[in-house]
Amino acid sequence: MTLWVTFRMPENNMRFSTRAIHAGQPPEPLTGAVNVPIFLSTTFAQASPGKSKGFVYGRTGNPTRAVLERTIAELEGGKAGLAFSSGLGALVTLVESIGSRQRIVAIDDVYGGTWRLLDHHHRKFGVDVEFVDMTRIDSIRAALARARTDLVYLESPTNPLLRVVDIRAISRLSHAAGAHVAVDNTFATPALQRPLELGADIVLHSTTKYLGGHSDVLGGALAFRDPRLARRFAWLQNTVGAVPSPFDSFLILRGIHTLGIRMRAHEASARAVAEVLERSSKVRATYYPGLASHPQHRIARRQMSGFGGMVSFELANAGAAGRFARALRIFTLAESLGGVESLADHPASMTHASVPPEIRRARGVRDGLIRLSCGIEDPADLADDVGRALRRV
Ligand SMILES: *Cc1c(COP(=O)(O)O)cnc(C)c1O
Numbered sequence: 001m002t003l004w005v006t007f008r009m010p011e012n013n014m015r016f017s018t019r020a021i022h023a024g025q026p027p028e029p030l031t032g033a034v035n036v037p038i039f040l041s042t043t044f045a046q047a048s049p050g051k052s053k054g055f056v057y058g059r060t061g062n063p064t065r066a067v068l069e070r071t072i073a074e075l076e077g078g079k080a081g082l083a084f085s086s087g088l089g090a091l092v093t094l095v096e097s098i099g100s101r102q103r104i105v106a107i108d109d110v111y112g113g114t115w116r117l118l119d120h121h122h123r124k125f126g127v128d129v130e131f132v133d134m135t136r137i138d139s140i141r142a143a144l145a146r147a148r149t150d151l152v153y154l155e156s157p158t159n160p161l162l163r164v165v166d167i168r169a170i171s172r173l174s175h176a177a178g179a180h181v182a183v184d185n186t187f188a189t190p191a192l193q194r195p196l197e198l199g200a201d202i203v204l205h206s207t208t209k210y211l212g213g214h215s216d217v218l219g220g221a222l223a224f225r226d227p228r229l230a231r232r233f234a235w236l237q238n239t240v241g242a243v244p245s246p247f248d249s250f251l252i253l254r255g256i257h258t259l260g261i262r263m264r265a266h267e268a269s270a271r272a273v274a275e276v277l278e279r280s281s282k283v284r285a286t287y288y289p290g291l292a293s294h295p296q297h298r299i300a301r302r303q304m305s306g307f308g309g310m311v312s313f314e315l316a317n318a319g320a321a322g323r324f325a326r327a328l329r330i331f332t333l334a335e336s337l338g339g340v341e342s343l344a345d346h347p348a349s350m351t352h353a354s355v356p357p358e359i360r361r362a363r364g365v366r367d368g369l370i371r372l373s374c375g376i377e378d379p380a381d382l383a384d385d386v387g388r389a390l391r392r393v
Pocket of ligand 1: 086087088089111113114155159184186187205206207208209218219220
């Protein structure tokens with residue numbers, strides 16, 4: 001590509017919030033537009049057959065999308081990025097780029113849709129998937145020793161139990177076994193955690209969540225440490241075609257501009273809510289990596305610069321989840337997360353309903369579990385809302 005989107009910004013040594021607004025996004029040189037224009041054209045003129053200015057056809061490449069891809073790569077500390085129409089669109093392309101008849105070792109606490117895609121869909125195409133508890137380094141070592149593994153796939157913090165795993169240690173073990181490592185960084189975002197700097201090869205995002213940040217656009221992304229690996233994936237991005245529209249690309253970029261400040265506000269909300277939950281006798285367990293009581297709090301402190309906006313907890317009375325959800329006034333009972341507005345989720349019946357109940361419960365996703373996406377309303381109002389709903393159960 002020969003347009004302005006390719007040139008590397010000198011801001012690499014600047015801090016996150018500065019880079020979120022400027023990295024990969026210099027003004028458009030023809031008009032000086034400060035924000036990237038939404039290029040709707042699906043095709044681009046060629047001077048002579050095969051001679052383009054870098055863009056040929058909208059599925060293969062689009063200037064607005066290219067700026068988004070550049071920006072996500074820069075923020076993750078990567079060399080290349082690819083954008084998709086959803087997080088799962090990114091995941092399909094990721095898994096299929098690694099190859100057929102491959103073996104994947106995946107973390108056992110994953111987003112329900114990820115579980116469904118790997119376990120129900122990719123298995124049909126000869127992909128062998130083993131889910132393991134990666135908080136125990138022995139179990140990942142054993143899984144890698146069992147058979148040649150192509151891809152190690154993990155989330156940290158996990159969805160919905162907010163477990164944290166040691167990305168550096170897992171990357172080292174996986175690489176020694178010849179496997180690529182991909183990290184779903186949707187919950188932490190590059191504002192708080194950069195897996196490529198900890199040794200991972202690929203980062204995946206559902207940009208629908210914090211990167212978009214306003215619950216008004218679906219999207220996904222991959223970022224890569226090695227541009228050669230990215231080229232293989234770009235081929236499949238074009239071949240499969242799960243690409244975002246130019247307008248969606250623009251909206252996600254617009255969201256990214258405020259990511260740094262939003263993540264700080266999300267964290268203030270989550271902390272206020274987690275403290276109310278931890279003090280309540282109605283709550284059996286509170287899961288928030290920022291609490292000193294969290295089992296992996298030390299790893300979280302080491303590999304994250306903040307603990308994010310997601311909090312999960314288990315009600316002592318498992319049958320009261322419905323009553324709790326109905327008593328909330330500010331939190332809306334809805335799937336998804338990462339928007340400015342607070343949302344509550346009952347994983348067993350909503351986001352993780354596609355995981356069979358016996359597997360779900362064995363992994364700790366029980367019927368009394370509630371997941372909260374703490375928005376950027378006033379933290380005191382959110383804490384009051386949760387406190388009031390707890391008094392009703
Ligand atoms: C939502 C989500 C996904 C899937 O992304 P979509 O944009 O909904 O396709 C993947 N991973 C995590 C952690 C998510 O929260």
